[in-house]
Amino acid sequence: xxxxxxxxxxxxxxxxxxxMILLIVFSxxxxxxxxxxxxxFIPAKGFLGNQEWVGLKNFELISTNPFVYRVLQNTxxxxxxxxxxxxxxPIAFAIFLNEIRSSAYKRTLQTLVxxxxxxxxxxxxxxxxxxxxxxxxxxxxLLKSLGFNPIFFLGDPKWFQPTVIITDVWKEFGWSTILYxxxxxxxxxxxxxxxxxxxAGRFRQMISVTLPGMSMIIAMLAILSIGxxxxxxxxxxxxxxxxxxxxxxxxxxxxxxxxxxxxxxxGPAAAVGLFKSIVSLxxxxxxxxxxxxxxxxxxx
Amino acid sequence: xxxxxxxxxxxxVINGTILGILALTCLAPLVHIFAIAFSDNNEVVKGAVTLxxxxxxxSSFTFVLERQEFWQAFGVTLKRIAIGLPLNMLLTIIxxxxxxxxSLTFRPRTFYVWFMFFTMLFAGGLxxxxxxxxxxxxxxxxxxxxxxxxxxxxxxxxxxxxxRQLPKEISEAAYMDGAGHxxxxxxxxxxxxxxxxxTLILFTVVGHWNAWFDGMIYMNMPEKYxxxxxxxxVITMPDFKYLKADDWKNLQSISDRTTRSAQxxxxxxxxxLVYPFLxxxxxxxxxxxxxxx
Numbered sequence: 001x002x003x004x005x006x007x008x009x010x011x012x013x014x015x016x017x018x019x020m021i022l023l024i025v026f027s028x029x030x031x032x033x034x035x036x037x038x039x040x041f042i043p044a045k046g047f048l049g050n051q052e053w054v055g056l057k058n059f060e061l062i063s064t065n066p067f068v069y070r071v072l073q074n075t076x077x078x079x080x081x082x083x084x085x086x087x088x089x090p091i092a093f094a095i096f097l098n099e100i101r102s103s104a105y106k107r108t109l110q111t112l113v114x115x116x117x118x119x120x121x122x123x124x125x126x127x128x129x130x131x132x133x134x135x136x137x138x139x140x141x142l143l144k145s146l147g148f149n150p151i152f153f154l155g156d157p158k159w160f161q162p163t164v165i166i167t168d169v170w171k172e173f174g175w176s177t178i179l180y181x182x183x184x185x186x187x188x189x190x191x192x193x194x195x196x197x198x199x200a201g202r203f204r205q206m207i208s209v210t211l212p213g214m215s216m217i218i219a220m221l222a223i224l225s226i227g228x229x230x231x232x233x234x235x236x237x238x239x240x241x242x243x244x245x246x247x248x249x250x251x252x253x254x255x256x257x258x259x260x261x262x263x264x265x266x267g268p269a270a271a272v273g274l275f276k277s278i279v280s281l282x283x284x285x286x287x288x289x290x291x292x293x294x295x296x297x298x299x300x
Numbered sequence: 301x302x303x304x305x306x307x308x309x310x311x312x313v314i315n316g317t318i319l320g321i322l323a324l325t326c327l328a329p330l331v332h333i334f335a336i337a338f339s340d341n342n343e344v345v346k347g348a349v350t351l352x353x354x355x356x357x358x359s360s361f362t363f364v365l366e367r368q369e370f371w372q373a374f375g376v377t378l379k380r381i382a383i384g385l386p387l388n389m390l391l392t393i394i395x396x397x398x399x400x401x402x403s404l405t406f407r408p409r410t411f412y413v414w415f416m417f418f419t420m421l422f423a424g425g426l427x428x429x430x431x432x433x434x435x436x437x438x439x440x441x442x443x444x445x446x447x448x449x450x451x452x453x454x455x456x457x458x459x460x461x462x463x464r465q466l467p468k469e470i471s472e473a474a475y476m477d478g479a480g481h482x483x484x485x486x487x488x489x490x491x492x493x494x495x496x497x498x499t500l501i502l503f504t505v506v507g508h509w510n511a512w513f514d515g516m517i518y519m520n521m522p523e524k525y526x527x528x529x530x531x532x533x534v535i536t537m538p539d540f541k542y543l544k545a546d547d548w549k550n551l552q553s554i555s556d557r558t559t560r561s562a563q564x565x566x567x568x569x570x571x572x573l574v575y576p577f578l579x580x581x582x583x584x585x586x587x588x589x590x591x592x593x
Contacts, residue, residue, distance in 0.1 A: 012401065015398050016394075018391060018394070019395040023415065026450075027423065029424075029432055032428075033428030033431060034428055036428055041431075043434065099315055105316065109320065111576050118506055119510070120512060122529075253426075261427075266427055273425030273426060285421060300460060
């Protein structure tokens with residue numbers, strides 16, 4: 001009996017083998033490769049080559065660069081605003097969408113708001129650059145015809161942050177409503193009945209029945225989003241920014257990319273990357289733990 | 301009586317209208333680009349094109365579709381989907397199945413799950429990953445676009461949660477009849493998980509179709525660029541001029557702006573055609589995979 005069980009489990013191990021090899025090669029080896037942060041790394045010598053160890057020199061170099069603090073600040077502001085609006089707007093949208101009685105109309109609205117989620121930031125970047133252009137864009141044409149001065153949304157450092165925050169929320173809010181709508185569907189209809197009998201109007205029901213019915217999923221997604229506080233959205237910003245808006249638009253990920261792969265300062269770039277990885281590790285671990293404790297959330 | 305009926309209809313009408321406008325903002329920018337792509341450049345320059353083409357012309361599209369670079373990039377994307385999709389799906393399925401077992405029947409599960417989960421908590425980051433791919437001699441090879449992302453941990457978790465909700469009786473019955481794990485997986489789990497698998501196929505295809513960053517860093521030769529990486533050089537790089545000086549003379553009716561728009565439309569169309577029909581699957585797949593009862 002034991003032998004049969006062993007051989008049965010053997011096929012389970014075999015199924016996991018390819019995944020484990022890929023994880024080791026493409027996740028764990030790069031984790032070890034983070035030692036680049038402590039080296040004067042020369043790519044031609046390779047990972048295992050005789051690299052020169054420089055201790056904390058790369059970190060000192062980074063921490064004395066005043067622009068790094070600017071980048072950190074931009075990252076935090078953009079990511080925090082995206083997290084906050086990225087929670088609030090889909091919740092509101094789901095609650096109001098739930099009030100629509102015609103299911104065909106509801107489904108049509110949903111299909112439309114999912115659309116931007118499926119397009120890459122390369123394409124959306126192209127679309128935004130076109131429609132937000134101060135000279136020829138349709139948005140500024142509209143502003144001009146209403147008597148306003150044109151706004152250089154993507155070229156003016158003052159406007160860059162609000163623009164990336166709003167366009168990111170616009171891209172993803174429809175997609176984020178999926179889980180909230182599912183939570184609303186799971187609410188027991190008899191709760192609405194008894195609320196009605198107690199004299200609750202439509203808004204009262206939305207606030208006192210629908211919203212509490214979503215509270216678990218809201219709490220869970222809010223807690224899990226903490227881990228994204230250093231993710232301001234590389235794909236989006238990389239496709240929208242340029243040197244003129246670095247002071248408000250440059251974020252950790254774009255900064256690491258330019259320093260590492262464009263200027264070939266591998267050591268300092270890896271040092272910034274290591275800083276981000278460690279902060280993220282702490283935040284994600286804490287957030288999963290909280291989600292587990294308070295919302296009984298288990299990822300697997 | 302009259303005010304009562306009025307009041308009853310006021311909220312649904314206002315609500316429906318506001319949500320409708322919000323939903324249209326998701327569509328309108330693409331419609332505008334669509335209108336530009338099909339319009340004569342003389343109308344576009346005047347700012348006369350809003351949501352419908354003016355002086356309808358296909359010349360921007362014929363110009364783009366005659367470019368060899370465009371088809372080359374399109375070919376690279378098709379190649380990465382042709383290799384990547386079966387690889388991604390096979391790996392997701394055979395990894396999710398053992399991990400969906402209870403730890404009591406498959407003790408090492410806990411170890412495997414944590415080994416996988418840790419990669420979601422901590423990552424080496426861009427520089428070491430790039431150096432690894434470079435050192436594996438995968439630069440300028442299609443494998444650089446396929447292998448590093450071949451195992452999508454998030455997809456594995458989605459599918460393993462889905463597997464766990466299948467009634468245990470079926471797999472136990474199969475087990476009694478002498479079916480091994482491979483047979484149980486392919487004959488029972490896979491056919492009953494079509495909603496989840498359709499979702500994952502959609503995610504994977506869209507992921508490969510939309511990927512541009514790996515192409516940009518791992519491909520040195522522009523002729524190896526996948527479609528979105530190529531499009532990036534055309535669409536969002538401010539200094540890049542797609543049209544060369546002599547093109548301008550020959551073609552008065554198109555411009556960088558109309559050809560850019562045409563390419564955005566061409567790259568969006570496959571996705572726009574597919575996702576509405578898979579909507580019911582991915583909604584169900586996501587909800588079942590991430591919220592557990």
